[in-house]
Amino acid sequence: MLRSFKSLFSRSAPRDLLNARRGYDGPALFSYGFRPFFLFGAIWAALSVPLWIYAYANGAGLIGGMPAQEWHVHEMLYGYLAAVISGFLLTAVPNWTGRLPVLGGRLMFLFALWGAGRIAMLAPGQIGPVATASTDCLFLVVLAAMIWREIIAGKNIKNVPVCVLVTLLALSNIGFHAGALNYEVHEFSEHFAIGVIALMVALIGGRIVPSFTRNWLNQQKISPLPAQFGVIDKAALGFAGLALIGWTIDAGNPVTGVLLLVAGVTHMVRLARWRGWKTGAEPLVLILHVGYAWLPLSFLLMGVSAFAPAIVPPHAALHGLTAGAMGTMTLAVMTRATLGHTGRKLTADAWTIAIYGLVVAGALLRIVGPTMLGRFHIEAMLLSALVWSGAFILFALRYGPMLFGPKK
Numbered sequence: 557m558l559r560s561f562k563s564l565f566s567r568s569a570p571r572d573l574l575n576a577r578r579g580y581d582g583p584a585l586f587s588y589g590f591r592p593f594f595l596f597g598a599i600w601a602a603l604s605v606p607l608w609i610y611a612y613a614n615g616a617g618l619i620g621g622m623p624a625q626e627w628h629v630h631e632m633l634y635g636y637l638a639a640v641i642s643g644f645l646l647t648a649v650p651n652w653t654g655r656l657p658v659l660g661g662r663l664m665f666l667f668a669l670w671g672a673g674r675i676a677m678l679a680p681g682q683i684g685p686v687a688t689a690s691t692d693c694l695f696l697v698v699l700a701a702m703i704w705r706e707i708i709a710g711k712n713i714k715n716v717p718v719c720v721l722v723t724l725l726a727l728s729n730i731g732f733h734a735g736a737l738n739y740e741v742h743e744f745s746e747h748f749a750i751g752v753i754a755l756m757v758a759l760i761g762g763r764i765v766p767s768f769t770r771n772w773l774n775q776q777k778i779s780p781l782p783a784q785f786g787v788i789d790k791a792a793l794g795f796a797g798l799a800l801i802g803w804t805i806d807a808g809n810p811v812t813g814v815l816l817l818v819a820g821v822t823h824m825v826r827l828a829r830w831r832g833w834k835t836g837a838e839p840l841v842l843i844l845h846v847g848y849a850w851l852p853l854s855f856l857l858m859g860v861s862a863f864a865p866a867i868v869p870p871h872a873a874l875h876g877l878t879a880g881a882m883g884t885m886t887l888a889v890m891t892r893a894t895l896g897h898t899g900r901k902l903t904a905d906a907w908t909i910a911i912y913g914l915v916v917a918g919a920l921l922r923i924v925g926p927t928m929l930g931r932f933h934i935e936a937m938l939l940s941a942l943v944w945s946g947a948f949i950l951f952a953l954r955y956g957p958m959l960f961g962p963k964k
Contacts, residue, residue, distance in 0.1 A: 593667065
């Protein structure tokens with residue numbers, strides 16, 4: 557294991573790396589980072605949400621020895637979302653830097669760290685809080701170190717902000733465990749992590765959504781094309797950062813509410829400049845715009861909630877950001893990246909369209925169901941959980957064979 561750990565950071569010469577890539581004859585699942593992390597991240601999302609709802613509906617106070625609510629939040633942020641983020645970065649960073657991807661034994665080791673964290677979080681009472689925290693936190697710490705090394709070695713300075721965000725996510729997980737006996741520290745760490753991931757959606761989504769849209773519109777000979785990155789994009793990112801900092805510190809503060817509303821409006825303008833309404837003929841592209849649209853919508857909901865929590869409950873606004881923006885954007889990226897990197901045609905089939913429909917419907921139900929259905933809120937939460945999780949079950953069923961199998 558020590559040798560595998562050291563090899564994650566080894567400085568192999570480019571020729572050696574190229575030979576290793578060409579000579580890889582291990583399982584296809586570990587030939588690229590997106591394969592294991594997209595597949596098992598989806599499976600974990602599909603399993604963990606129903607488990608949490610079952611515990612909530614039956615009054616179970618604990619999951620794996622941890623308060624059920626805290627376990628649910630943790631596993632959404634540091635289990636499912638961390639896996640998808642890892643799969644994306646391990647695939648994207650080689651493209652950004654010109655360096656070859658982590659694969660084979662090194663990828664197996666990194667994936668094992670993630671899996672060990674999930675097991676530890678289900679059995680903290682058996683191994684103790686220190687061992688649980690150490691096991692769970694190690695994965696993101698190692699991932700952050702790897703991303704820093706690749707970005708620096710590849711002299712890809714423009715992507716340093718991505719390294720910073722991954723590092724902050726790793727630190728927030730450490731903070732989550734450090735505050736095990738303090739609810740305020742727990743809540744701050746959770747909000748901090750959600751803010752970091754939301755900024756990742758804004759930053760990375762702001763690159764891939766207009767880029768993929770531009771490529772598709774060019775192929776279809778449709779104009780005008782999405783606007784180039786400019787002042788509006790910088791303003792949207794700046795207001796999002798300020799709003800999320802304010803929300804992390806004091807979600808109900810009027811200043812935070814104003815910042816969230818401004819961030820919502822600027823991101824709506826930003827999204828409109830990418831001309832997503834022209835992509836309706838290809839759901840694989842359209843879903844990127846739908847997923848990103850959840851970001852300004854959730855900012856607006858959170859802003860209204862800061863002033864009128866009785867009208868827009870904070871938990872409903874928050875799920876617009878998590879179940880809506882993060883859930884939809886992750887599946888949009890997972891489906892597209894899997895198709896592209898396994899040699900399939902970049903178009904959405906009926907299965908994929910069903911995946912998109914379920915994740916969007918599940919998020920909508922999670923926001924409006926408990927509020928509108930009153931005393932049937934538990935049933936509404938159960939329905940939304942089943943629908944939302946169903947999207948990830950379908951992904952695993954449809955895309956699992958592609959992720960396990962060789963490139964076409």
